[in-house]
Amino acid sequence: MCSGHYIWAIFFFASLCSASLANNAKINFREKEKKVLDQILGAGKxxxxIRPSGINGTENxxxxxxxxxxxxxxxxxxxxxxEYSVQLTFREQWTDERLKFDDIQGRLKYLTLTExxxxxxxxxxxxxxxEGHFHNIIMPNVYIRIFPNxxxxxxxxxxxxxxxxxxxxxxxxDRQICSLRMASYGWTTNDLVFLWKxxxxxQVVKNLHLPRFTLEKFLTDYCNSKTNTGEYSCLKVDLLFKREFSYYxxxxxxxxxxxxxxxxxxFWLDQGAVPARVxxxxxxxxxxxxxTSGINASLPPVSYTKAIDVWTGVCLTFVFGALLEFALVNYASRSDIHKENLKKKRRDLEQASLDAASDLLDTDSNATFAMKPLVRHPGDPLALEKLRQCEVHMQPPKRPNCCKTWLSKFPTRSKRIDVISRITFxxxxxxxNLVYWSTYLFREEEDETF
Known part of the structure; x- marks a missing residue:
């Protein structure tokens, strides 16, 4: 029993000693990091x-x-x-020979700074x-790592x-290409050159979600610029965005x-329903x-015609044309009524003249009149009428016109305009629609220059 207590006591004492040694090692290791930082970044060192030297320590x-x-x-x-707004983690890496230090046999992988x-x-x-801003919640989202080399x-x-x-x-x-350009402000290419890693x-986050757009692809490139003060190194990223058409x-x-x-x-309402049609x-x-005005309010005033302008303009023209069609139908309807009144008056006058002629024949029924000749002269109207009928029968029959035959079912001109509009519009x-979609969909593929 006593021997067991002794064993546990020895084990407990050994664990306390090992923990104490580990803590001392940690303290010593952190102290070494501090000494390294003071050694490479100390005052006067x-x-x-001063910018770092070039490749292999070349000063020029x-x-x-x-x-x-x-x-x-x-x-x-x-x-x-x-414009577009983006949030990114931006990284730069370069070599500064003055910041080399001893890594303590590989135990000190890098030093971390926040200033x-x-x-x-x-x-x-x-x-x-x-516009742009840094992120400082909870601490400034920035770090600098210095490696042993x-x-x-x-x-x-x-x-x-x-x-x-x-x-x-x-x-x-459409598809839009938005660029992100980065350049040196004061150092020319003789002193500083930016390169893509x-x-x-x-890298792009996997679950990237864009409102009304899809990021199809991106391309990295160089965009060095020359000014009066020299040539400056420049990098750019071209982002190709495709607009989501389902929303529109x-x-x-x-x-x-x-x-x-x-x-x-x-076109299907009665011609007399003026308030309803108007x-x-x-x-x-x-x-x-x-x-149309709501669509244009969300777009900048540009000098060229957009695809949406063509669509809304033609749709507005069709709606306006339907309103003008009723004006034409109303005018034709009044014209038809006027013609019908004239025909009615003409029929009444003809009927009155026939009544008067019949009355005259009744009064002269007992009078004597000369016998009509059996042989008619060539200029006789009755003979000419019979001659015309014979010529008509001698002519070949004409083919019936389907459109005229179908339109003849509608006696008034106003009704014909409505019927034609039902088909034409x-x-x-x-x-x-066929021309619009074929033109702009094919042009979308042809104009893709990315």
Whole structure:
């Protein structure tokens, strides 16, 4: 029993000693990190104003800075302001021979700093930036890692609003290329050169969600610029966004089609229903005009014609044409009534003249009159009429015209206009849809220059 207590006591004492030694080792290790930082960044030992030397310590060679980034989110793409907002983790890596240190046999992998002003930093800026800010919750989202070979890694999380000049000729069947440009502000290519990191310089979060857009692909490239003060290194990322058409199909195209079709209901109403046809035409016209103004309010005033302008303009023309068609029908209806009144008056006059002639024959029935000759002269009207009938029978029969035969079923001209409009308007609108969609869908594929 006593021997068991002794064993447990020895085991407990040994564990306390090992823990104490481990804590001392940690304390000593952190002390060594502090000594290394004081050794390489101490006062009078490192000047952050002087740029690092070039490759292999060459003083005259430019400093090479390798850039990569992680695209975290794209919050909005504004068509009216022609800009987009993005949040990203931006990284730069370069080598500074002055920051080399002993890694203590591989136990000290890197040193971490949170103050960027302690070491030299490239003067990179975003040339197409409109607004931007750092993230400081809970602590500033930035760090600097210094590796034993003198390599420096700078990482920071930033949010940017960047300019994106857009070509809206194919809107909303368009694709837009938005760029993110980074360049040196003060160092020329003789002193500083930016390069994309090999492998995968741009990474995008997997569940990236964009409102009304889809990020199809991206491309990294160089965009060095020359000015009066020299040539400056520049990097760019081109992001290809494809607009989601389903939103515009539901919100714009289908409602416009419905308004155009509703305006055709006027062709099936009675010609005498003037208030119904006028109110239907005016209501659809005003609704279509409101829809058009709402679409244009969300787009910048550009000097060229957009695809949506063609669509709304033609739909507005069809609705306006349906209203004008009723005006034509109303005019033709009044003209038909006027002609019918004239025919009625003519029939009344003919009937009156026939009655008067019959009365005259009745009064002269007892009078004597000369015998009519048995042989008629060539100029006799009756003989001429018989001759015409013979010529008509001698002519070959004409083929019946289907359209005229069908239109002859509708006696009035106003009714014929309504019947023709019932067929013409849908056929022309269907032809317009065929031309519109074939033109802009094929042009979308041809104009893709990415």
């Amino acid at each position: 490192y000047d952050a104003r 060679a430019p400093t090479l800075v390798y850039v990569n980034m992680f695209l975290r989110s794209i919050s909005k793409i504004d068509d009216y302001k022609m 960027a002003n302690r070491v030299w930093m490239p003067d990179l800026f975003f040339s197409n930036e409109k 003198g390599s420096v890694l700078y990482s920071i999380r930033i949010s940017l609003t960047l300019a994106c000049p857009m070509n809206l000729k194919l809107y909303p069947l 090999e492998g995968d310089p741009v 199909l539901i919100q714009i195209y289908i409602p416009c089609c419905m308004l155009v079709i509703v305006s055709w209901v006027s 109110s239907l035409g005016v209501t659809t016209l005003l609704t279509m005009a409101t829809q 849908p056929l022309v609108f269907a032809l317009f």
